[in-house]
Amino acid sequence: MKATIILLFIFLTSFHPAETKVYICGPTVAKKYHYTETCRGLVACKHEIVKTSLSQAQSYGLTLCGWED
Numbered sequence: 001m002k003a004t005i006i007l008l009f010i011f012l013t014s015f016h017p018a019e020t021k022v023y024i025c026g027p028t029v030a031k032k033y034h035y036t037e038t039c040r041g042l043v044a045c046k047h048e049i050v051k052t053s054l055s056q057a058q059s060y061g062l063t064l065c066g067w068e069d
Contacts, residue, residue, distance in 0.1 A: 003028050007050065020054040024062060032065040033057035041065035 006027040023037045024030035026047030033054070034042055042049060042065075 021051055022054050022057050024050050024052060024057055024060075026050065027052075027060070030057075030060065030062055033062045034065045035068050039065055040067045 003026075020035075022033040022035055023039070023042060024033050025042060025045035027050055029047055030050075032041055033052075037049060037051075
């Protein structure tokens with residue numbers, strides 16, 4: 001249920017066209033965010049890859065993937 005609410009929140013708040021979009025490996029297990037869906041850091045993701053805003057990812061305490069910095 002918590003994951004569903006988080007996914008819904010990400011979906012509803014991701015419609016800010018001026019914001020940078022990033023990818024995360026599931027909203028409840030992610031530790032890093034990625035600028036590209038094909039980043040090497042997402043290869044091991046066993047969950048749904050979610051597209052969200054950079055500000056939303058940072059509000060979860062996520063940091064940029066080491067492959068992309």
